[in-house]
Amino acid sequence: MPKTLKNVIKFVCFFGIGVLLIWLFTRNINAAEWDQIKVALRKANYWLLIPTMTIGIASHWFRAVRWKLLMKPLGHQPTTLNTFFAVMVGYLANLAVPRLGEVTRCGLLAQYEKVPADKLVGTMIAERAVDLVCLILLMILTVVTQLDLLGSLVNETVLQPISNKIAHANGMQLLTGIIILAVILVVLGWLLRRFARSKIAITVKGLIRGITEGFLSIGKMEKKKKVWFIIHSVLIWSCYLSQVYIGFFCLQETSHLGISAALAVLMIGSVGMIVMPGGIGAYQPLVQKTLEIYSIPSAIGFAFGWIIWVAQTMLVILLGFVSLVALPIYNKKKEAVPVTP
DSSP states (O other), rough: OOOHHHHHHHHHHHHHHHHHHHHHHHHTTHHHHHHHHHHHHOOOGGGHHHHHHHHHHHHHHHHHHHHHHGGGGGOOOOHHHHHHHHHHHHHHHHSTTTHHHHHHHHHHHHHHOOOOHHHHHHHHHHHHHHHHHHHHHHHHHHHHHHHHHHOOOOOOOOHHHHHHHHHHOOHHHHHHHHHHHHHHHHHHHHHHHHHTTTTTHHHHHHHHHHHHHHHHHHSSSOOHHOOOOHHHHHHHHHHHHHHHHHTTSSGGGGGTTOOOHHHHHHHHHHHHHHSSSSGGGTHHHHHHHHHHHHOOOOHHHHHHHHHHHHHHHHHHHHHHHHHHHHHHHHHHHHHSSSOOO
């Protein structure tokens, strides 16, 4: 099957799932709630989306700079603009096809900055791992500071399902899984040794080596660079938090909510972004359910979720297309600048 056709099928499937989730969620909204949603959207202060989206741009810029820090220990220093453009085009691609963005941004930076793609994949994996750690720390902070409000929610949606799954899992299933994984690793190792000189084996080993080097690039950073890496990670998530907090002031009904509520929305909303590409069909209901904990009517929470989601998505689409056009233009001009001896 052609790669393009596969991507189209993926896009249609995930878009269809997103639309289905939206329909399942909205079909139970009654006429009175729809009226509330329309009034809230009509009265919303959309001018506040300008600082929200500006902070969004800053978060993407900090992400590009942080990614650059991971490349320096590997001996590569791409320009910040090229890195930023690649990140934004990657986000745009992710809206179309899940996980295509990671491949796209690595491919673009490899093309324009001559950085080995396999090493870029490793740095990207390291970056995702750091973001996962940040999200887990955010969850812990949010729950600990609001245990009375969120304790039961986390127990029902996270802890209880995990404990049930562990309780129903037997030793034989665990042993079978370990054996299968061990067999796969042994067979893969044998194939790589048996056909060590084949083109495929050399490519696979090179890819594994590149990914490993990229992933371990955090440990190879200078002490000063590690500090800046942590600072940029904090800045990225602070921007995400600020977007939600400022967004509260778009609606009169949510304007009284504070940082605690913004932390909870960011935590649960991030899960929605992970579950579905771009959060379509998942972000809005999760945000609504979260805001209900803070006594916000479901219709208002629904409207708020859509306002924030549309603003973030439109920003990605706009910056993604601008970056796609700017990449060849910027690099053509860069090549035209004479090198000073």
